[in-house]
Amino acid sequence: MVTITAYQPDYFDALTAYRLSEEQSQFSRIPAQVLTDSEIMSNTKRFHYCIVFDEQPVGFFSLDFSDDRLTYTSNTEAVLLRSFSVNPAFQGKGIAKTALLQLPVFVKQHFPATTEIVFGVNARNTSAYQLYLKTGYSDSGSIYEGIKGPQYVMFKKLEET
Secondary structure: OEEEEEOOHHHHHHHHHOOOOHHHHOOOOOHHHHHOOHHHHOOOOEEEEEEEEOOEEEEEEEEEOOHHHHHOOOOOOEEEEEEEEEOHHHOOOOHHHHHHHHHHHHHHHHOOOOOEEEEEEEOOOHHHHHHHHHOOOEEEEEEEEEOOEEEEEEEEEOOOO
16 A cells, blocks of 8 residues: 655654666655755755655655745645655555655645645656656646756646645
8 A cells, every 4th residue: 555654753763775877866855865865954944755665664755845845836735846756676566656646635734725736747758747747747838947858747736625
């Protein structure tokens, strides 16, 4: 079973132990890069979550309510999805897909005023782009010129509860 839960220090070792492939690491920060960065960890507008599979932390992401989200949208009620990754040992099992499908309800439960999830996906990261489309996220048609190349601006409008 796949669940999303708030990051807990007990998960640190499992999350910081995994590395993405060279190809994947071009596109996403791994948990070790986020969890050991004091500036990120002290940001009170950024919240960190684990993707748990069979009671093991196997993935990670952040929800960012800072002004960084306004790079991708003018919607001040949006949240920016950042650093989404799943341990390569657990990829191909539908874990990322399930977490992405659960994410809109999770966000609405924990942040009821939020009306949209936004993020950028590198134009070269075709597998992630396809996964986001398959899980109900949309391409806005906008391109953000990121540090590592052009990013498609993706979004998901959240249902009113």
